Amino acid sequence: MHNHRHSLECILPEHMLEQIATKGSDAQKQMAMDNINVVYQLRAERAMRASLADLFAPTMPRAADGGKERIVYDVKRGTSLPGAAVRREGDPASADAAVNEAYDGSGITYDLYKEVYGRNSINNNAMRLDSSVHYRTGYDNAFWDGKQMVYGDGDENLPAEDRLFNRFTIAIDIIGHELTHGVTQFEAKLVYSQQPGALNEHMSDVFGSLVKQYQSRQTAAEADWIIGAGLFTPNVNGVGIRTMKAPGSAYDDPVIGKDPQPAHMKDYVNTASDNGGVHINSGIPNHAFYRAAMEIGGYAWEKAGMVWYATLRDKLGENSNFQQCADLTHQTAGELFGSGSLEQQAVKNGWAGVGITIGGETPEPKGCLEATLRFIGAAPS
Amino acid sequence: MDVERIKFERTGGFAGIRLAADFDVSDLPDDLSQTLRELLDALDFPELPAKLTGGELIPDSFTYSITVEAGKWHHTVITGDAPEDEKMQELLELLNRLARKKIKRH
Ligand SMILES: [Zn+2]
Ligand SMILES: [Zn+2]
Numbered sequence: 087m088h089n090h091r092h093s094l095e096c097i098l099p100e101h102m103l104e105q106i107a108t109k110g111s112d113a114q115k116q117m118a119m120d121n122i123n124v125v126y127q128l129r130a131e132r133a134m135r136a137s138l139a140d141l142f143a144p145t146m147p148r149a150a151d152g153g154k155e156r157i158v159y160d161v162k163r164g165t166s167l168p169g170a171a172v173r174r175e176g177d178p179a180s181a182d183a184a185v186n187e188a189y190d191g192s193g194i195t196y197d198l199y200k201e202v203y204g205r206n207s208i209n210n211n212a213m214r215l216d217s218s219v220h221y222r223t224g225y226d227n228a229f230w231d232g233k234q235m236v237y238g239d240g241d242e243n244l245p246a247e248d249r250l251f252n253r254f255t256i257a258i259d260i261i262g263h264e265l266t267h268g269v270t271q272f273e274a275k276l277v278y279s280q281q282p283g284a285l286n287e288h289m290s291d292v293f294g295s296l297v298k299q300y301q302s303r304q305t306a307a308e309a310d311w312i313i314g315a316g317l318f319t320p321n322v323n324g325v326g327i328r329t330m331k332a333p334g335s336a337y338d339d340p341v342i343g344k345d346p347q348p349a350h351m352k353d354y355v356n357t358a359s360d361n362g363g364v365h366i367n368s369g370i371p372n373h374a375f376y377r378a379a380m381e382i383g384g385y386a387w388e389k390a391g392m393v394w395y396a397t398l399r400d401k402l403g404e405n406s407n408f409q410q411c412a413d414l415t416h417q418t419a420g421e422l423f424g425s426g427s428l429e430q431q432a433v434k435n436g437w438a439g440v441g442i443t444i445g446g447e448t449p450e451p452k453g454c455l456e457a458t459l460r461f462i463g464a465a466p467s
Numbered sequence: 468m469d470v471e472r473i474k475f476e477r478t479g480g481f482a483g484i485r486l487a488a489d490f491d492v493s494d495l496p497d498d499l500s501q502t503l504r505e506l507l508d509a510l511d512f513p514e515l516p517a518k519l520t521g522g523e524l525i526p527d528s529f530t531y532s533i534t535v536e537a538g539k540w541h542h543t544v545i546t547g548d549a550p551e552d553e554k555m556q557e558l559l560e561l562l563n564r565l566a567r568k569k570i571k572r573h
Contacts, residue, residue: 165556224563224564224567226480226482227480227481227482227527228481228527229480229481229525229526229527229548230525230526230527231525232525241567244567248567251482254481260481264481264526264527267526267527277524278524278526286526287526290526314481314482317482327481327482327483327484342484343484343485346483359478359479359485360479360483360485360530361479361524361530364479364483365479365480365481365482365483366483
């Protein structure tokens with residue numbers, strides 16, 4: 087009978103669900119049970135993924151010479167990964183733009199991590215960089231599947247006047263973004279849900295943007311800080327998918343709507359969709375990074391990037407939230423550049439600009455408690 | 468199952484842009500509504516669990532929600548981008564296509 091899900095606008099804290107499940111009315115109990123099941127299921131999936139990552143670890147393909155090795159595969163619009171190898175390390179350019187973009191983009195991403203941060207590939211152990219292009223048909227997406235990058239061609243199957251997305255290899259920061267999901271998988275292992283998930287997204291946007299800046303040797307002031315510039319076709323009114331400089335203003339379009347990213351904690355979005363808004367609330371730490379990098383000046387990958395990289399590698403854990411990320415980047419900046427240094431000050435100011443005080447208390451996201459109280463009929467009138 | 472309405476939602480993905488559509492099955496061309504009914508029957512949709520596993524926690528993958536309504540009856544299934552069942556993959560592809568058609572520019 088009741089195997090559909092009664093969803094709330096937010097994921098309720100477990101202790102509250104348990105309370106409702108034992109003391110609520112029948113309907114309330116059912117709602118709580120549905121939600122508890124989802125929570126437990128998510129937890130089981132996480133545990134499974136963690137063990138999968140461990141399982142994969144020894145079998146991750148390793149670069150033949152222990153350094154940079156790339157292979158680009160063509161899935162030929164199918165689903166079985168990785169597909170046929172079409173360009174290997176050192177091969178001449180292909181006639182296929184997507185193949186070359188995946189090859190060049192993963193190469194520059196490797197270079198940034200190696201030359202600036204001293205990291206040898208995704209796992210810091212010379213993991214081979216595998217990319218598959220032409221995944222499915224009409225696939226408006228790119229993702230990291232735990233072992234490799236996968237790119238769709240956008241709306242290539244629609245008439246030109248209906249297309250919204252170009253191929254997903256078109257912007258180099260998307261490639262840096264996907265590879266950084268791999269780095270996070272091996273380091274902080276941030277759970278892909280709620281604030282830890284938004285931090286996972288944030289780290290991918292930071293290093294995606296830095297890969298693009300590094301490629302063009304742009305200073306923080308020269309960079310556009312746009313994620314996915316060129317991904318939209320001219321049919322869409324927008325400059326890209328996200329902007330770290332002014333979250334919420336990347337696009338405003340009659341068909342796809344408006345960029346939903348907040349730039350400040352007061353606009354934090356409580357939602358159950360998109361794993362708790364991981365691609366939405368990442369706007370907050372993204373903007374903090376932008377502000378810190380602008381205050382420090384020069385090439386953002388050198389100092390701000392180093393602070394964020396060391397924090398991702400050594401300090402963040404799978405359940406870290408925004409407040410902890412702020413505190414830990416501040417601590418790392420002190421270790422790298424000195425306590426009270428201009429760099430550490432800039433990190434503090436960057437977070438302050440989005441409503442997060444170093445050493446402060448994380449405010450309970452608004453809305454969650456209210457929604458619960460309203461649901462059980464106990465909301466103050 | 469005499470399906471009347473289908474609500475479809477796709478969230479997540481690298482772009483984080485929601486794609487949603489609400490169809491009256493009787494408004495669809497006959498061949499499409501036929502295909503849709505066949506897929507739902509083949510999947511035994513009313514008996515599917517509320518949440519199917521299949522790649523939800525893969526960074527940037529899509530999450531789908533499908534609600535089927537018939538009179539007062541409704542059932543919602545949430546699934547990731549890589550459900551094991553090929554029929555479910557076909558259903559997702561079809562609903563994606565229909566949703567994109569609905570939001571096409573004029
Ligand atoms: Zn109900
Ligand atoms: Zn991502």
